[in-house]
Amino acid sequence: MLKELLLEISASEYISKTLLAAKLGRPEGLIEDGLAQLVRLGYLAEGSGSSSCAVKCGKCPYASLCGQDPIRTLTITTAGQKYIDRH
Amino acid sequence: MSKIIALVGNPNCGKTTLFNALTGANHHVGNWPGVTVERKEGQFRHGNEVLTIVDLPGIYSLGAFSEDEMVARDFILSGEPDVVINVVDATNIERNLYLTTQLLEMGAKVVVALNMVDEANSRKISLNTGALSRRLGVPVVPTVASKRKGLEELAEAAVSLMGLAPKRSRYHLSYGESIDAKVAELEKVVHVEGLVYPPRWVAVKLLEGDEHVLRMVEGSLSSQELENFRRVYEEVAAHSSDLPLEIVDGRYRFVHAVTSSAVRRPSEGVLTLTDRLDRVLTHRYWGLPLFALIMFAVFQLTFALGQDLLGGLVAGGVEFVGEALDGLLLRVSAPDWLRSYAAEGLIGGVGVVLEFIPLIVILYMLMGLLEDSGYMARAAYVMDNTMRAVGLQGKTFIPLIVGFGCNVPGVMAARTLENKKDRMIAILINPFMSCGAKIPIYLAFIAAFFPEQGALVMFSLYVLGILVALLMGKVLSSTLFKGDVSHFLLELPPYRTPTLRNVLRNMWDNVSGFLARAGTVIFVVVSLLWVLSALPAGVEPYGPESILGRIGSLIAPIFAPAGFGNWQAAVGLFSGIAAKEAVVATLGMVYAGVEEGIELVSALQGAFTPLTALSFLVMTLLYTPCVATLATIRKETGSAKWAVFSAFYSFAIGWVGAVLVFQVGRILGLG
Structure with missing residues (x-):
């Protein structure tokens, strides 16, 4: 499944777990797990479009608004790209 | 036991x-x-x-x-x-x-x-x-x-x-011929007396690259066993960098085989509502216009509800508090300077900023609806496509979206970008976003000059900020920060029905933040400027001879080509470097001081024309970021040089933009 998932991602324009689940005929929970495995194995790199919670916002009155709903991004790493090229 | x-x-x-x-x-x-x-x-x-x-x-x-x-x-x-x-x-x-x-x-x-x-x-x-x-x-x-x-x-x-023997089960999962052979090879060399764990499990873990198991094995073998093990391990693991993936995939294959005949789901392979909506909202050609239409509708509703229905609510309250405060100070025979400070500094300055709260409440409620529905990720996606189309790293748009709230976390969000080139571009174009602090300035000038076209003006300012950011991003990526564009994918979460609790919380976080800023930074700036407007002793307060007036008069000629070369506007822009909301507070204070009791809207109508108001708005959108943002730029780039660069290059861009608006408008006969 990881191979198919990685190949599907490389052909996608964005990550939609529901769409990937429908395309691969697997439940969404499994797709989520597969993405986590690909990140753990170093084929995908995860990013988050938000200042991290580790940032000290001090007494900024807007601090509670930061990092509430981060936009998640995934990048295919060099290892991931090599794997895709081989398959 | x-x-x-x-x-x-x-x-x-x-x-x-x-x-x-x-x-x-x-x-x-x-x-x-x-x-x-x-x-x-x-x-x-x-x-x-x-x-x-x-x-x-x-x-x-x-x-x-x-x-x-x-x-x-x-x-x-x-x-x-x-x-x-x-x-x-x-x-x-x-x-x-x-x-x-x-x-x-x-x-x-x-x-x-x-x-x-x-x-x-x-x-x-x-x-x-x-x-x-x-x-x-x-x-x-x-x-x-x-x-x-x-x-x-x-x-x-x-x-x-x-009760059943043995204590361990004898379960074997097949990973395919090639990997099974490797497992069998390794199994032989780890099947020794000193190692109590199941040899097959140990072999699989070693092929998965489990460092902990490797250390455990090496610590359990005799020197001869260890030599034998290392030889076999190197042999089987050589040229197999994808072994961990193949093994994990083997387990998924097994799970699939188990569940394919035992589990039936009703919606497998069926496109969800989210996917059907995304086909429209993230469409290559329609996605961007739809995003623009949604944002325009947000602004239209903001003005319809916030101004037409709730407008005047807080203004009436501020006026009432002002009168009550003045009456109180009169009764206790307070000195004139204190009455002046209360009327022009507090009510004219800080109070005028608060008058926009109804509009801000509605705007953030509507933005909260969009955020809670999951649409903002789609907005990032369609912008990503646009940025890629002009040869920019689309990922830089994510910090820009954060920057719509406040440029400080927007600049900090750039740290999530992998390479320095992308980070620097994202940092340097972030201040062009219409952060929340610029909104009161837009609202004040819209109320004075464009009450019927409020949504259009506001929308145009947001779009102009994005366009300038795109343009500068392109310039920076072709000059100072050249490099390759890396490919990335955004995750689009499923759409959700927004909850009242989340929407209200988002609105309250924004409004309470706004109120806290009014009570701290803006209060301090206005108080300081009030002192400068009354000194040196003996000069006419809020006059050109006051320290404030002299500072303003010194700067004002710079803005003459943009059509607002008066000292009040110059001081307003100057105060905005401390905090953008202070622009409105300062204008409120200096105009209230000149003509007692005058409303900011009327004062602005007397000092600006619709064309100069537009050029002033373009200036406030693009010019030097606030000190908090500059400090964050210095921290995130690790150099004061880039903070100074940001301060001056954005001022220059703001000035050029404002001058262009005014001069072109004048040529077209709009002045």
């Missing part, structure tokens, strides 16, 4: 509910030795037997990636538990069975508690427990721990399994 049952499962599978249901109050909590992971242990009676049950941490896998995984793995491998009850969430069975395969590979005696079957039924997920049990080769017992259903049967299955 009582028999021991280990309870293991994924997070949120109902494992703790099952533990509590079995043990009742008869349990205690401690820590696993040497780690901070909680150990819960309890007893329960089944027939005549008292059984000890150990609740292991919730985990997805049995690798060595966390303390939780290590604790669970070591406990099961220790041979201490007589049986492992693997709690599996019936609604998410495919994901949960990944852990089950690893338990089976470890040789544990497993009973599967197929939990939450009631919820699976309500979701129309059909489960064939007999088929599952046959394919897995272990007992599978349906349970509903929260309703104490299936507990007796589960305990019975566990006890029955305890």
